[in-house]
Amino acid sequence: MPESPKTIDEWNRLLRPFGAPITGRSLLQLGLSLTLLFGGLAGTLTVDTVAGYWAALPLAAVSGLMLVRIFIIQHDCGHYSFFRQRWACDWVGRCLGVLTLTPYIWWKRDHDRHHATFGDLSRRGHGDITTITVREYRMLSFWGRLGYRLYRHPLVLFGIGPLYQFVVRQRLPIGVYGRNRQAIRSVIGTNLVVTALFVAGGCLFGFGRLAALGAVVLAVAATVGLWMFFIQHQFERTYWADHQRWSFVKAAIDGCSYYKLPRIVEWLTGSIGYHHIHHLGARIPNYRLRECFHAIPALQNVATLTFRDSLRCSKLALWCEERQRLLSFRDALA
Numbered sequence: 248m249p250e251s252p253k254t255i256d257e258w259n260r261l262l263r264p265f266g267a268p269i270t271g272r273s274l275l276q277l278g279l280s281l282t283l284l285f286g287g288l289a290g291t292l293t294v295d296t297v298a299g300y301w302a303a304l305p306l307a308a309v310s311g312l313m314l315v316r317i318f319i320i321q322h323d324c325g326h327y328s329f330f331r332q333r334w335a336c337d338w339v340g341r342c343l344g345v346l347t348l349t350p351y352i353w354w355k356r357d358h359d360r361h362h363a364t365f366g367d368l369s370r371r372g373h374g375d376i377t378t379i380t381v382r383e384y385r386m387l388s389f390w391g392r393l394g395y396r397l398y399r400h401p402l403v404l405f406g407i408g409p410l411y412q413f414v415v416r417q418r419l420p421i422g423v424y425g426r427n428r429q430a431i432r433s434v435i436g437t438n439l440v441v442t443a444l445f446v447a448g449g450c451l452f453g454f455g456r457l458a459a460l461g462a463v464v465l466a467v468a469a470t471v472g473l474w475m476f477f478i479q480h481q482f483e484r485t486y487w488a489d490h491q492r493w494s495f496v497k498a499a500i501d502g503c504s505y506y507k508l509p510r511i512v513e514w515l516t517g518s519i520g521y522h523h524i525h526h527l528g529a530r531i532p533n534y535r536l537r538e539c540f541h542a543i544p545a546l547q548n549v550a551t552l553t554f555r556d557s558l559r560c561s562k563l564a565l566w567c568e569e570r571q572r573l574l575s576f577r578d579a580l581a
Contacts, residue, residue: 311467319517
């Protein structure tokens with residue numbers, strides 16, 4: 248396996264051929280994804296009418312998976328990698344943010360900071376899963392340790408957490424970095440449109456029915472989305488360093504995984520499993536990540552996780568600075 252480039256300039260030269268969006272492919276992906284999403288939602292309501300709520304749940308779950316794909320397109324718009332024109336990315340991103348319940352500008356600004364700071368122990372807390380070191384955990388009070396253990400428990404992290412993030416947290420214009428007015432307007436504007444659509448849908452189909460089916464769609468989308476984000480950074484030999492020793496390139500190559508998934512799952516998740524490439528070149532459209540991976544051998548020399556591997560990562564919770572790896576509570580405190 249060839250040695251990886253060392254600097255971001257060297258990586259940029261390698262990745263540049265893949266960094267331009269292809270308008271036709273973007274439009275095709277957007278149109279197909281929206282068609283499948285709305286088709287799934289319409290089918291869910293139809294099956295619910297004909298055969299009942301429980302018969303409609305599988306199709307609602309499939310619609311949730313399509314919503315994950317819509318979120319990836321919104322994500323690409325936030326990086327200005329989906330269309331060549333920034334205004335097109337911003338307007339498509341805003342519209343899709345209504346479907347994903349994610350205020351576009353608010354999320355974009357927080358996610359940009361995530362890209363600029365991930366793996367930096369001195370600048371944690373922006374668009375990532377809260378992670379503390381073994382030393383910091385030992386310094387916590389009893390209640391602090393209990394709170395962190397509850398937060399990192401899989402039932403909270405992948406069950407309650409996703410719904411809280413999308414249903415509650417993203418509805419509140421608080422914690423906006425620098426009290427940015429545009430981000431605050433993004434939250435309020437998204438809330439108003441979502442409320443108007445819910446009222447209109449409730450009048451047409453019934454509020455209880457819409458809420459019951461919508462909760463399934465959202466729960467699937469939110470849980471799968473958070474799991475994908477978690478596994479892309481939370482694996483045993485990930486990367487964390489103090490700001491003085493932190494490296495953007497090492498954070499991307501060593502702190503992001505290649506999540507090797509079946510092709511259909513890769514398609515549903517917009518190839519975001521090639522996460523190390525995305526962090527190295529955020530301007531690469533999701534539909535070019537696979538092509539980029541196979542064209543550049545140096546990108547294949549990274550942490551690779553299969554689905555079975557990833558299940559073991561759910562127990563990891565504390566970063567050990569001495570051993571330079573993420574550990575479970577049991578291993579860290581043994």
